[in-house]
């Protein structure tokens with residue numbers, strides 16, 4: 154199977170390239186990779202993306218590229234809607250017209266995070282974004298779904314949350330660096346305690362997506378499947394920080410503070426928990442703490458460097 158990945162230099166994109174290279178479904182061939190400047194979310198159209206499809210002829214496209222700085226999205230909502238919303242509609246229209254399958258990576262931020270019943274969001278729960286990044290992702294889901302109505306191709310919307318992993322500069326790396334700074338001046342580390350979600354290791358997510366592309370074949374062309382793919386378990390940001398520091402043996406006390414403590418351009422949905430959907434193997438993604446252990450050697454190297 155010929156698979157194209159949009160956004161190959163991103164955290165998830167590079168994990169997908171590695172997962173696809175070793176996957177039986179690609180016969181070990183590296184995926185086709187698109188990124189800037191060949192593909193620019195500000196300007197992509199169904200015609201320009203269609204030209205890429207006609208040139209490389211993939212059977213499936215995994216669209217990971219996005220403007221992921223949620224605060225920058227909040228400061229420039231129109232640009233956010235273009236890059237994370239309407240650009241996805243253009244890509245979806247090009248795929249749908251050719252019967253090419255599309256996997257679009259979306260986010261827990263399509264939900265408002267105001268849930269109080271302790272349950273994770275399910276795929277059919279109503280979208281109600283509370284910030285421009287989430288609004289753009291929600292619009293993208295709708296545009297892609299509309300594009301695939303009646304198409305010979307299939308659309309999979311994969312919602313995930315709280316990604317971490319190579320190449321670093323993620324929440325664990327930022328917490329470790331902040332803790333070292335706090336320790337140097339004898340301070341405690343203040344971390345949000347009322348924002349709860351599931352840290353998700355990009356290589357684990359990539360493996361799950363590849364499994365879906367290879368095995369999950371909805372019988373009805375033009376169908377739309379929504380998947381919630383996250384590691385197992387849940388944690389507050391502060392819990393996550395404590396686990397990172399424990400794994401790195403950095404002794405700094407973490408103090409829970411409310412999200413409202415931080416003045417931010419974007420409003421994070423406080424309940425970021427997604428109810429995971431089943432994978433073709435029937436085996437759920439492993440708990441996030443186990444996945445974090447795999448990320449620790451790279452975190453240590455980065456701190457030492």
Ligand SMILES: NC(=O)c1ccc[n+]([C@@H]2O[C@H](COP(=O)([O-])OP(=O)(O)OC[C@H]3O[C@@H](n4cnc5c(N)ncnc54)[C@H](OP(=O)(O)O)[C@@H]3O)[C@@H](O)[C@H]2O)c1
Nearest residue numbers: 160162163164165193194217218219221260313314315316
């Ligand atoms: N990170 C999270 O916690 C999280 C949570 C839920 C969902 N998601 C979604 O998961 C997907 C992957 O996230 P990630 O963490 O891997 O993102 P990432 O590391 O920020 O990578 C984003 C990718 O998009 C590309 N990109 C950004 N702006 C672009 C533009 N204007 N035109 C073309 N390409 C552009 C980047 O290329 P350059 O580096 O060249 O700019 C990069 O390849 C995204 O769709 C994201 O919205 C992420």
